[in-house]
Amino acid sequence: MEMIEHSSHTDAARRAGGESWLAAFGIMALNSMFGQKDASGVLRMAIEDLLVDDLAVVSSFGADSAVLLHMVCAINPDLPVLFLQTGRHFDQTLAYVKTLSDRLGLTNVQTLVPDSDQLARFDxxxxxxxxxxxxxxxxxxxxxxxxxxxxxxxxxxGRKRHQTQERGVLSHFELTDDKRIKVNPLAYWDEEDVAAYKKVHNLPEHPLFGSGFTSIxxxxxxxxVTTGEGARAGRxxxxxxxxxxIHFDVNKRISPAMAKAELTLFRDGRFVADPWGKWVEGPAPSEARYAHVPLAQFVANRTAYLAGPHPLGLLVGAGDNVEEVASDLSRFSSIAIEFRTFTDGRGYSSARLLVERMGYKGELRAVGDVLVDQIPLMRRCGINAFVVGHAATRKALEQGVQSAIDVFMQPVGVDEIPLGTRCFLRRANHSNS
Ligand code: SF4
Known part of the structure; x- marks a missing residue:
């Protein structure tokens, strides 16, 4: 195989990071450098030339994982291997992590775990x-x-084209949406290639593989899976x-479910997926889960909702009196305040009552007409999450633009300067800033 000649130009691009490399040579050029089945060549290029000390392997330690990890070990057994310990794996998979690591001589397997607060809150x-x-x-x-x-x-x-229709477009190198390079050495391998490689190198199988688990x-x-089904039919x-x-790509074709536009909840300075669904009438209170039940509905069926086993939210409309649920606040994992129009200020009062008078400390989200100019005011009232549908607001938040307000008609706390009545304080405040 003919390799691109290394030069100072190449080194400079490498030093500047993957994005500059791609700018110099282009993803197309990278993908034209290797034969379709030259998995080891792709991997060696990635490890030794393209992303030196800047590359990790992500492995599920599933049915086919031994093949890629064996190739990795042959080049650099110290390469970081990231294993997502979701907490929901088969015991056999956890045992296989150790078996395979020991057998292949992997020295740098890193276990990633979910955030415990997120789990406690949403699952x-x-x-x-x-x-x-x-x-x-x-x-x-x-x-x-x-x-x-x-x-x-x-x-x-370790993804391969044959696995799903969506993966049918996979190439050896991809540029991800977050400007990283994703390397798929086995993109063109089929089931026979994988089986043959395992046999030649006598690789240990996942303990469940022999029981019909072809993707784990x-x-x-x-x-x-049963005879005739695709390898991933059991997923x-x-x-x-x-x-x-996790496979969200710049071409949006691999994993459209996690497209950025679907990350609608702005919280802790960034957009995240919103685990809460829309409230729909119908299910019994005991079945309600991950939805914000309207306050009147909750009050009318209080006993049943309080006894429900699932995470529950509360929806506070403009005319609702939150004091009606003062003794029930610990039941709610999230409270949504509805802002139907930006001119209606009743949501701010509800938020302040909940936080300042009633001591609510959980997620307090704004829903409805949420605009970037309102967000600082909402924050002042204790709102800490925002469901954003307004395109310009979304763009502003993504760019880190937030309105700054430093004088207030109705100050909160000791740091805010009231407008009008104490102008000397305003002058002092501005002359100090
Ligand atoms: S939904 Fe995803 S993370 Fe959750 S148990 Fe299933 S595969 Fe694992």
Whole structure:
């Protein structure tokens, strides 16, 4: 195979990071450098030339993982291997992590775990996968991986074209939406290639592989396949879901479920997936979960909602009196304040009552007509999450633009300067700033 000649130009691009490299040579050029089945060549290029000390392997330690990890070990057994310990794996998978690591001599397997606060808040009963598998995958896989990958310029996956229709467009190198390089050495391998490689190198199988588990993820979302079914038919069986969300690509074709436009909740300075669904009438109070029940509905069925086993939210409309639920606040994992129009200020009063007088400390979100100019005012009232549908507001928040207000008609706390009545304070404040 003919390699691109290394030069000072190449080194400069490498020093500047993966994005400059791609700017210099282009993803197309990278993808034209290797034969379709030259997985080792792709991997060696990525490890030794393209992303030196800036690359990690992400492995599920599933049915085919031994192949890629064996190739990695042959080049650099110290390469970081990231394993997403979702907390929902088969025991056999956890045992296989150790078996395979010991057998291959992997020295740098790093276990990633979900954020415990997120789990306690959104999946306290560990059954979110039933009602909202996308959010479950987001909390247990995407978020921990995003965090870990922030330290790398690229990552290696074991995905293959034959696995799903969506993966049928895979190439060896991809540029991800967050400007990282994703490397898929096995993109063109089929089941026969994988089986032959395992046999030649005498690689240990996943303990469940012989029982019909040809693709293995979390236990609740994986089942055995029968003759004639595709290898991944047992993943999220019966659901319209084929990817967990970690494979979100710049072409939006691999994992559309996690497209950025679907991250609608602005919280802690960034947009995240919203695990809460829309309230619909119908299900019994005991079945309500991850939805904000309107205050009047809650009050009318208080006993039943209080006894319900699932995480519940409360929706406070403009005319609602939050003091009616003063003794029930511990039942709610989230409270949504509705702002129907930006001219209606009643939502601010409800928020302040909840936080300042009633001591509510959980998620308090603004829904409805949420505009960027209102957000500082909402924050002052204790609102800490925002469901944003307004395109310009979204853009401003993504760019970190927030309105700044430093004088107030109705000051809160000791730091805010009231407008009008004490102008000497305003002057002092501005002359000090
Ligand atoms: S695969 Fe299933 S259990 Fe695992 S994170 Fe995704 S939805 Fe949750």
């Amino acid at each position: 306290p009963d560990a059954d979110l996968w039933k009602s909202d598998p996308d959010s479950c995958c987001h909390i247990r896989k995407t978020e921990p991986l995003d965090k870990a990958l922030s330290g790398f310029g690229g990552w290696v996956t 993820g979390c236990a609740p979302c994986t089942s055995a 999220w069986r019966g659901l319209n879901k084929t990817e967990c969300g």
